[in-house]
Amino acid sequence: MHITPSLPLLKRVPPGAWIALVWCASTLFTLLTRVRLPGELGPEEWPAAQLYRWDGLTITVLSTVLALYGGRLLVRRPLRALALLILASVFETTNLAAGGIPMAQYLAAMLALYFIAATRPRRTAATALVMALGTLVVYEATRLLRGWGVGTSAELAVALVTAIAWLLGNSAHQARVHAERMSAQTAAQAVTAERLRIAREMHDTVAHSIGIIALQAGAAARVATTQPEAAREAMRAVETTGRETLAGLRRMLVALRAADAGDGNGNAAEAEVRPAASLEDVDRLAEATTAAGVRVEVRRVGTPRQLPPDIDLSAFRIIQESVTNVVRHSGTHACRVTVDYGDDELALEVTDDGRGHGTSTDTGFGLAGMRERVALLHGEFSAAPRPEGGFRVAARLPVPAGVR
Incomplete structure (x- = not known):
C-alpha cells in the first residue's frame, strides 16, 4: 500500500487565504505608516483627510470586501479575481491622496498574478500580466490627463515588482511542467524496460523449449517404425515440454493482467505465480536437454548458497540460453556447464566441442540478451569460439557483500 505524504504546512493554505492575509497586512502597514510610531519624529506618510472620514472608511470597507471576494474566486475564475483585486487596490489608493498605486496596495494583486502564472495556461497568465501592468499605465495616464501629480518612479518600481512576480510564477509553472514530463518519461522508460524484460523471459523460455521439442519430434520420426516405444517416449517428452512452456506463458500473462488490474489505490493485485527460475533448476534443464539428445554435464565449484533473486534468475537464463544455442547451432552431442560460487562473484561457463559458430544463425536476441543481463548486474561477459x-x-x- 502506497502512502502519499502530506503536503507541507504552507502548501495546505489555499490561495484565497494568502490573498486575504496579504491584503490585511498591507492595509495595516499603510495605516501604521501614517501615524507616528515610537522612535519617530513624525509619520512616514502624512495621512489624507479622507482616510478617517466616513466616506474614506466606506471605501476601505468596500475595497476589503472586493479583495476578499476576489481571493475566493482565484481558483475558479482567476482573471475575474485579479480584476477585483486590482479594482480594490485602485479604490484603496483614492483614500491615500498618492500619486500612484502604492506597492503595499498592489501586493495582493501581485500575489494573485503569481498564482495565475504558476498554475494556469500560458495564455491566461499573459492576459493577467497585461491586466496588471496595463492598470498601472492607465492609472498614471489618467492622472496626467487631469493635470494631477504622479509618482512615476514609485510606479515604475511597482511595475518592476509586478513583472518579477509574474516571472517567478511562470518559472514555477515551467518547473512543474518539466517535472510532469520527466515523470511521464520515467514511467514510459520503466514500461519499456519491463516489456524488454518480459520479451527476454519469453524468448529464453520459448526458444529453449521449442529447441527441445524439435529434437524430440525429429527423434520420434526417425524411430517411429523401428522403435515404437522410443518414439512414444520422445512424444511424451514433447508433450511434457509443451505443457510446461504453455503453463509458463500462462503464468506470465496472469501476472501481467494482475499488474494491469490495480485496486482503487493504484496498487497491483497480487498473483500467485510459481517462483522464478533459479540455479536450482539447472539439473532439471540438463536432464531435459540430455533426454533430447545433447548431454549436459553440470559441475559446481564452491559451496552453493542463496543468491539475490536477480542474480539467481539471470544466471539460470544465461545457462539456459547458452545450452539452447548448443542444441540449435553447435552440431555436437555434449556440452559442459560450470557454476563457480566464488567469495565475491558467481562465475558461469558453458563450453562445447561443436562447430564453434556460436549463434551466427540465431535470431539476434541470444547473445545480446545475455550480454545485457550481465551488464545490468555490472558483471563481465564473453562469448567466442x-x-x-x-x-x-x-x-x-x-x-x-551482504550475501557473500
Whole structure:
C-alpha cells in the first residue's frame, strides 16, 4: 500500500487565504505608516483627510470586501479575481491622496498574478500580466490627463515588482511542467524496460523449449517404425515440454493482467505465480536437454548458497540460453556447464566441442540478451569460439557483500 505524504504546512493554505492575509497586512502597514510610531519624529506618510472620514472608511470597507471576494474566486475564475483585486487596490489608493498605486496596495494583486502564472495556461497568465501592468499605465495616464501629480518612479518600481512576480510564477509553472514530463518519461522508460524484460523471459523460455521439442519430434520420426516405444517416449517428452512452456506463458500473462488490474489505490493485485527460475533448476534443464539428445554435464565449484533473486534468475537464463544455442547451432552431442560460487562473484561457463559458430544463425536476441543481463548486474561477459574448437560462453556476476 502506497502512502502519499502530506503536503507541507504552507502548501495546505489555499490561495484565497494568502490573498486575504496579504491584503490585511498591507492595509495595516499603510495605516501604521501614517501615524507616528515610537522612535519617530513624525509619520512616514502624512495621512489624507479622507482616510478617517466616513466616506474614506466606506471605501476601505468596500475595497476589503472586493479583495476578499476576489481571493475566493482565484481558483475558479482567476482573471475575474485579479480584476477585483486590482479594482480594490485602485479604490484603496483614492483614500491615500498618492500619486500612484502604492506597492503595499498592489501586493495582493501581485500575489494573485503569481498564482495565475504558476498554475494556469500560458495564455491566461499573459492576459493577467497585461491586466496588471496595463492598470498601472492607465492609472498614471489618467492622472496626467487631469493635470494631477504622479509618482512615476514609485510606479515604475511597482511595475518592476509586478513583472518579477509574474516571472517567478511562470518559472514555477515551467518547473512543474518539466517535472510532469520527466515523470511521464520515467514511467514510459520503466514500461519499456519491463516489456524488454518480459520479451527476454519469453524468448529464453520459448526458444529453449521449442529447441527441445524439435529434437524430440525429429527423434520420434526417425524411430517411429523401428522403435515404437522410443518414439512414444520422445512424444511424451514433447508433450511434457509443451505443457510446461504453455503453463509458463500462462503464468506470465496472469501476472501481467494482475499488474494491469490495480485496486482503487493504484496498487497491483497480487498473483500467485510459481517462483522464478533459479540455479536450482539447472539439473532439471540438463536432464531435459540430455533426454533430447545433447548431454549436459553440470559441475559446481564452491559451496552453493542463496543468491539475490536477480542474480539467481539471470544466471539460470544465461545457462539456459547458452545450452539452447548448443542444441540449435553447435552440431555436437555434449556440452559442459560450470557454476563457480566464488567469495565475491558467481562465475558461469558453458563450453562445447561443436562447430564453434556460436549463434551466427540465431535470431539476434541470444547473445545480446545475455550480454545485457550481465551488464545490468555490472558483471563481465564473453562469448567466442575456443582455440581448440567449439564455443565458450563465460559470465562473471558480482555478488553483494551482504550475501557473500
